Amino acid sequence: DRFRLDGRIVLITGASSGLGNHFAHLLASAGARVAVAARRADKLQCLVESITAAGGQARALALDVTDSTSVRNCFHELTSWGVPDVVVNNAGITVTRPLLEQTEEDFDSVIETNLKGCWLVATEAARRMVATGRGGSIVNIASILGERVASGVAPYAISKAGVVQTTKVMALELARHNIRVNALLPGYVVTDLNREFLSSAAGDKLRSRIPTRRFNELTDLDGPLLLLVSDAGSGMSGSTLAVDGAHL
């Protein structure tokens, strides 16, 4: 089964909630050894216990993606397992307010986490994958807002457009090392990131404009993610895979 990940080492950033937490369960049940990384150690510990209780293999790693020393330490800690075969670059934040109310701090925090964080983790992973000579798969969790725009999320949309280009330039330069780099572009999924906004009147309006008239469920992302991380997607690199209910 080319979708299986038995024996593979997977690192997932931002795994303490939302999509990352869900992806950790998914990839552990596909057979991977899953390293889950974020800042909140207590949440990661619960996740590790829950994966282990279900018969999977998981461990928690402290990580702040905005800090290059923390990124290097995280990969260093993981060396007792080895260099990851798969990295899911998922850590991300947003600040939702009108363009002219966004502060310099808002802009910096979103760009540092979503764009610089993605870059730091992806390049550190790639360096180590090159050294093993085994190659690997890097999946950057961008967003439909990396390709289209909406009001109120300027720094976020700008950061995710940067993640899309990061994906394409890395795919180009790393192909000769057998490292695949793809971006997953989810549409809206209700998580801690956006629960307040999506539950508001503005969220209802947004949903009414989605052709399928619904937000995504976490499980809508399962097949697309498995495709990108596994041998089933071995011919894909530099792709942007949108999962968005035909959102216009």
Ligand code: NDP
């Ligand atoms: P959540 O807020 O639920 O999760 C975000 C995760 O990122 C948390 O685990 C958080 O962990 C982690 N994180 C934030 N900052 C850092 C940091 N500096 N270092 C390490 N980890 C960090 O949001 P989602 O699950 O919704 O978002 C996950 C990804 O999916 C993001 O990249 C988001 O942009 C993307 N996405 C989400 C969509 C949605 O509709 N929900 C749609 C499209 C894309 P901790 O605080 O413990 O560090």
